[in-house]
Amino acid sequence: MNKLALVSTAVGLAVSGSAFSATQIEWWHAMGGANGEKVVEMAEAFNQAQDAYEVKPVYKGNYTETMTSAIAAFRAKQQPALVQVFEVGTASMMAAEGAIYPVYKLMRETGQPFIQDDYLSAVTGYYTDEDGNMLSMPFNSSTPVLYYNKEQFEKAGVSAPKTWQEMETVSQKLLDSGVECGFTTSWQSWIQLENFSARHNIPFATQANGFAGMDTEFVFNSPAQVAHIEKMREWQQNGIFSYGGRRSDSAPKFYSQECSMFMGSSAGYAGMKRNATFDFGVAQLPYDADQIETPQNTIIGGASLWVLQGKNEEQYQGVATFLNFLSRADMQADWHQFSGYLPITQAAYELTKGQGFYAANPGTDVAIKQMTSVEPTENSKGLRLGNFVQIRDIINEELEAVWAGDKTAQAALDAAAERGNALLRKFEKAND
Amino acid sequence: MSVYFPQKFLPYLLLLPQLAVTAIFFLWPAGQAVEQAFYQEDAFGLSRDFVGLDNFTELFTSPEYFASLKTTMVFSFSVAFLGLAVALWLAVMADRVIRGAMVYQTLLIWPYAVAPALAGVLWWILFDPSMGPVALLLESIGIDWNHFINGDQAMILVVISATWKQISYNFLFFLAGLQAIPRSLIEAAAIDGAGPTKRFWDIVFPLLSPTTFFLLVVNLVYAFFETFGVIDATTQGGPGQSTTTMVYKVFNDGFVGLDLGSSAAQSVVLMVIVGLMTVVQFRYIERKVQY
Numbered sequence: 011m012n013k014l015a016l017v018s019t020a021v022g023l024a025v026s027g028s029a030f031s032a033t034q035i036e037w038w039h040a041m042g043g044a045n046g047e048k049v050v051e052m053a054e055a056f057n058q059a060q061d062a063y064e065v066k067p068v069y070k071g072n073y074t075e076t077m078t079s080a081i082a083a084f085r086a087k088q089q090p091a092l093v094q095v096f097e098v099g100t101a102s103m104m105a106a107e108g109a110i111y112p113v114y115k116l117m118r119e120t121g122q123p124f125i126q127d128d129y130l131s132a133v134t135g136y137y138t139d140e141d142g143n144m145l146s147m148p149f150n151s152s153t154p155v156l157y158y159n160k161e162q163f164e165k166a167g168v169s170a171p172k173t174w175q176e177m178e179t180v181s182q183k184l185l186d187s188g189v190e191c192g193f194t195t196s197w198q199s200w201i202q203l204e205n206f207s208a209r210h211n212i213p214f215a216t217q218a219n220g221f222a223g224m225d226t227e228f229v230f231n232s233p234a235q236v237a238h239i240e241k242m243r244e245w246q247q248n249g250i251f252s253y254g255g256r257r258s259d260s261a262p263k264f265y266s267q268e269c270s271m272f273m274g275s276s277a278g279y280a281g282m283k284r285n286a287t288f289d290f291g292v293a294q295l296p297y298d299a300d301q302i303e304t305p306q307n308t309i310i311g312g313a314s315l316w317v318l319q320g321k322n323e324e325q326y327q328g329v330a331t332f333l334n335f336l337s338r339a340d341m342q343a344d345w346h347q348f349s350g351y352l353p354i355t356q357a358a359y360e361l362t363k364g365q366g367f368y369a370a371n372p373g374t375d376v377a378i379k380q381m382t383s384v385e386p387t388e389n390s391k392g393l394r395l396g397n398f399v400q401i402r403d404i405i406n407e408e409l410e411a412v413w414a415g416d417k418t419a420q421a422a423l424d425a426a427a428e429r430g431n432a433l434l435r436k437f438e439k440a441n442d
Numbered sequence: 443m444s445v446y447f448p449q450k451f452l453p454y455l456l457l458l459p460q461l462a463v464t465a466i467f468f469l470w471p472a473g474q475a476v477e478q479a480f481y482q483e484d485a486f487g488l489s490r491d492f493v494g495l496d497n498f499t500e501l502f503t504s505p506e507y508f509a510s511l512k513t514t515m516v517f518s519f520s521v522a523f524l525g526l527a528v529a530l531w532l533a534v535m536a537d538r539v540i541r542g543a544m545v546y547q548t549l550l551i552w553p554y555a556v557a558p559a560l561a562g563v564l565w566w567i568l569f570d571p572s573m574g575p576v577a578l579l580l581e582s583i584g585i586d587w588n589h590f591i592n593g594d595q596a597m598i599l600v601v602i603s604a605t606w607k608q609i610s611y612n613f614l615f616f617l618a619g620l621q622a623i624p625r626s627l628i629e630a631a632a633i634d635g636a637g638p639t640k641r642f643w644d645i646v647f648p649l650l651s652p653t654t655f656f657l658l659v660v661n662l663v664y665a666f667f668e669t670f671g672v673i674d675a676t677t678q679g680g681p682g683q684s685t686t687t688m689v690y691k692v693f694n695d696g697f698v699g700l701d702l703g704s705s706a707a708q709s710v711v712l713m714v715i716v717g718l719m720t721v722v723q724f725r726y727i728e729r730k731v732q733y
Binding site for chain 2: 403
């Protein structure tokens with residue numbers, strides 16, 4: 011009896027001893043399901059690789075819930091050291107100078123090896139300041155691509171359209187072959203306006219899409235975008251395009267083979283594979299051949315990891331070590347292949363290629379090629395716009411009025427720009 | 443007959459826990475919301491500016507806000523009316539059932555246990571224009587269902603999702619109310635030659651009026667305040683703004699958009715509206731209630 015008590019005490023001490031000697035680092039994330047399990051696995055791999063720090067991943071719900079809880083926690087001085095924030099929250103995070111610890115600074119001050127050129131600039135560009143310094147660590151990035159139904163394409167005798175001009179002719183042939191609708195899109199603001207602008211190297215907002223200053227204004231109601239939306243309005247009437255709702259609500263139209271093509275996030279590949287009962291292909295996002303000869307890169311969506319203020323030196327040392335661990339080529343390649351998100355370093359891309367992953371899974375490298383074929387410009391680097399979550403809702407509302415036939419493209423985009431500008435001014439005022 | 447309590451402080455002492463709960467969980471947050479409505483601050487609370495009535499003037503000069511007011515009225519009264527009407531009908535039917543009454547009643551109460559957001563997702567799947575069984579059924583009888591584009595259909599969808607859950611709650615109260623009505627009254631009317639319809643409208647319905655009134659108040663408050671989960675799960679306020687109710691806007695601007703000042707101002711407006719409505723209900727409708 012006594013012996014047993016002694017042993018259990020000793021074990022208890024050993025367990026608690028090891029738990030207390032390691033510095034705890036809380037990491038709040040928004041990855042549910044399979045990706046969430048992978049996140050836990052990554053943290054465990056780090057915890058096992060060394061014993062000075064212990065990373066604790068905490069699932070906080072979807073992107074908005076995670077960001078809102080982190081902010082609420084910050085206000086209550088209970089914030090985690092590391093939090094995953096979606097790309098449209100970037101401007102809010104950046105503006106909160108007293109709340110964030112820029113990653114490039116963290117790496118410098120903790121003396122961790124950090125070579126920014128190792129990272130893919132098309133991915134990191136979204137998260138850098140005017141001088142090109144990385145403010146947060148990209149974690150899960152995706153970009154829109156075109157998914158198409160190979161079986162229906164074969165039947166209609168067409169191949170994946172490269173341009174919006176081909177989009178029309180290909181869709182017409184598909185309709186003639188008996189398909190109900192040519193294409194549908196998810197995330198209409200992200201794909202049909204934000205990425206449309208980037209791909210044609212035209213600004214979405216002034217001041218380099220907000221990168222150069224908060225006094226930015228929307229210019230997505232310019233002729234090129236208006237012409238595109240007007241064309242889509244016409245297509246909505248004749249069946250070439252069929253609107254299927256906000257976010258990814260339109261995906262069922264593709265799964266049920268009602269629409270032959272679907273524009274969606276490259277990270278949706280795994281879900282596509284699970285839900286599509288037919289053979290599908292992946293192609294680059296189309297571009298308007300009248301607007302640009304060689305299309306620009308598209309911009310990313312997804313989330314990055316932000317370091318928050320208010321922790322001690324030891325914890326920051328741990329965070330920096332962990333971020334470096336996550337950026338390792340093998341970690342990145344594994345995450346990229348598992349989740350479908352883009353790799354954030356060149357090395358991870360090369361490693362994945364070397365492992366023969368792209369050859370075995372055709373279409374998985376389309377997004378990377380689309381992102382890296384040209385150098386990003388200030389129009390394709392990303393967006394840095396305050397209150398952007400609400401502004402996307404405004405754009406959704408106005409575009410829906412176009413699809414329903416209630417407004418012309420010009421009227422809707424003018425209204426969206428005006429309403430959006432009011433929110434930009436409000437953000438500027440709140441953060442000056 | 444009056445009862446005499448010798449202790450002067452005991453009643454207050456007994457009330458204290460309830461008062462404390464009310465003060466901490468209701469009055470204090472409400473006070474914070476009122477205060478917040480006069481400020482504009484960044485999300486992290488690093489800086490804060492007093493802006494006076496700016497948040498309110500901004501609301502009342504925006505046509506979108508008035509549109510959401512109208513949407514809210516249509517939505518809330520539809521939910522309250524439909525919820526009461528269907529529940530009353532079901533309760534009257536259930537009251538008549540003799541065999542297996544318990545099973546029938548239990549089944550009708552079930553939906554109340556389903557979380558609002560979950561109920562939303564459920565209906566969202568049923569009505570999905572490409573795959574939803576209900577949408578496909580409607581299509582087969584010639585109704586082109588697409589709530590992603592058609593604002594009226596989207597409104598119907600959120601009203602159904604929000605009402606469905608509430609019907610169970612109303613049903614419980616109506617059934618209890620019906621069972622409390624003395625059989626002798628109804629039998630007497632039947633002997634006098636009153637048919638089922640006449641018996642219902644002249645005897646049962648007036649005797650149920652306290653229950654109906656209580657449920658009307660509760661349902662309107664529910665429709666005004668607690669339905670953002672359903673809307674978020676089904677339409678996210680769209681298409682256009684056709685299902686953006688005031689409380690959804692409060693939720694979206696505050697928790698998603700992190701615009702705390704405007705969100706607080708909107709909740710103050712909402713509080714005032716519901717307060718006024720409750721006063722009106724007690725002042726005018728309650729007079730018609732027969733206790």
